[in-house]
Amino acid sequence: MSAVPAPTSPPSLPDRPAEGAFHLIFTTLPALLRLTCGLAGAVAALVVRTPPVRTGLLVTVVALLTAWSVLYAVRAFRVGIGAGLVAGDLALTVAACLLMPVLVAPEVLPGEGSWIAVLASTTVINTQATAPARWSVPAGLLVTAGYATGSWAAGDPTEAGAHAATLLGQTGLAALMTWVMRRWIGRADHAFADYQRLRREALVARAAREAERRQNRDLHDTVLSTLTMVGLGAVPDDSPALRRRAAADLRTLVGLVGDDGTSPTGPVSLDAWLRAVVEARTELSPQVELAPCVAPAEVARALADATAAALANVVRHAPDAAVTVRLSRTGETVLVEVVDDGPGFDPATVPTHRYGLRESIRARTAEVGGRAEVTSAPGRGTRIRMEWPYVR
Numbered sequence: 001m002s003a004v005p006a007p008t009s010p011p012s013l014p015d016r017p018a019e020g021a022f023h024l025i026f027t028t029l030p031a032l033l034r035l036t037c038g039l040a041g042a043v044a045a046l047v048v049r050t051p052p053v054r055t056g057l058l059v060t061v062v063a064l065l066t067a068w069s070v071l072y073a074v075r076a077f078r079v080g081i082g083a084g085l086v087a088g089d090l091a092l093t094v095a096a097c098l099l100m101p102v103l104v105a106p107e108v109l110p111g112e113g114s115w116i117a118v119l120a121s122t123t124v125i126n127t128q129a130t131a132p133a134r135w136s137v138p139a140g141l142l143v144t145a146g147y148a149t150g151s152w153a154a155g156d157p158t159e160a161g162a163h164a165a166t167l168l169g170q171t172g173l174a175a176l177m178t179w180v181m182r183r184w185i186g187r188a189d190h191a192f193a194d195y196q197r198l199r200r201e202a203l204v205a206r207a208a209r210e211a212e213r214r215q216n217r218d219l220h221d222t223v224l225s226t227l228t229m230v231g232l233g234a235v236p237d238d239s240p241a242l243r244r245r246a247a248a249d250l251r252t253l254v255g256l257v258g259d260d261g262t263s264p265t266g267p268v269s270l271d272a273w274l275r276a277v278v279e280a281r282t283e284l285s286p287q288v289e290l291a292p293c294v295a296p297a298e299v300a301r302a303l304a305d306a307t308a309a310a311l312a313n314v315v316r317h318a319p320d321a322a323v324t325v326r327l328s329r330t331g332e333t334v335l336v337e338v339v340d341d342g343p344g345f346d347p348a349t350v351p352t353h354r355y356g357l358r359e360s361i362r363a364r365t366a367e368v369g370g371r372a373e374v375t376s377a378p379g380r381g382t383r384i385r386m387e388w389p390y391v392r
Contacts, residue, residue: 017192022185023080026178030126031076036067037122041115047261048105058103061096081130090366093123097143100150109156112163120147124167128174140171210362233316261311270295271327273304274336278325279309286323293329299388302368304338309360310338310384318342321381332387334370341381347374361386 042062049055072085096103096116104114120143127143128136144167151160271290278288295303307325314323321342328335350357357374361384365372370388 013307017164019185019189019191019311022181026129027080030081030129031073033122034076034126035069035073035116038066038072041118042066044115044118046105048108050105050107052102054102055103056100061099061103065092065096081126084137086131089123090127090142093119094144094146097150098153100147104154106155108220109151109154110159112159112166116147116150117163120144120163120167121170122123124170125174125207128171128178133175133179135172136177140167140175140295144168144171196336239249264299267294268297269293269302270300270303272305272336273300274325274327277304277308277311280308281315283315283319284311284323286325288325290325290327291329293327293334295334295388295390296368299334299368299370303334303386303388304374306361306364306386307336307338309364313357314338314340314342317345318382329390333392334384334390338384339381344376344378344380344382346378347376 029057042065045058049058068088072089075081075085090241096118100116101110104116108114121302124140124143127139128351130136131139147167148160148164151157151163233389270293275288278284278286311323311325314321318340321340322338324337326335326337326339347357347383361374365386368388372387373385374382375385376382
């Protein structure tokens, strides 16, 4: 019996949840079946002790089987049903079957209702549920042979044939049921593994797309914006403002490689960040209305960058417009507005490939849980309103 299969302790549930659930069920049920049938069988065995039952041997065997039933259940619940439990259960059952002539009274043997018959059936069913078919089926045949031999020796060939047929049926049906369940459970785990793989690939692809979007947005708001303004003549080639913008763009490009650990992570002064953005736009002379406001660094960075993008659009499309930058807090909402009286435009006509409104303002604000609204019309100026729900 050294070739009994490995323990049926559950595998990692996150990796193979269906098989893990199968082993959990088919560890719990055999343990309970062995324990309840073992205790009930012990009582039934001691009720009838008429000759040729040997009372001393019967008591010894019943005590041994009861202790085994308890040990079987405890080990199954703690570490699973392993080779030792399967082999021990099989050996004790076959031995009890062969000792049937001196353990079971002749009057209770017929009808497949003796405690030995219950013991044999329990062992057959448990073995099919806890071991592969290549071992469990031969084990069921061995128990069947042991029971037939013992009942024949006890002088009841009818019982030998009747319960042997029952044991064969239990072996076949339990083995078939277990095989079918294992097959479908294997398919379920395979499908789950495919789903997990596809989900990981989708998350990786999504992260790559998001990183690419952020890099493209940063490039649009820095280098491309600066070059566009130089090309339009909005910034003289030798102006100090251009040098400052180029230096700021370079810092942004270096930051795309990775965070150097110098960026703030706690609450910061949003109004100070916005003031720095406005002061960097020396091409404009905006009216500034900034109420004191503290916000998380990532929120302040997003709103400040979105404001910088809005001001860059003003420089590019309405350099002579009057501009107002406002920061206020109403209730639990932080509000940033960039308003100009320039020529305006129809937001519905902006091409989808343009980054300015879609990515630099709307997407950037949405990434921190806010929203941006652009209101404009030809000849009526532009209002960009960015809201963020303040979270304490």
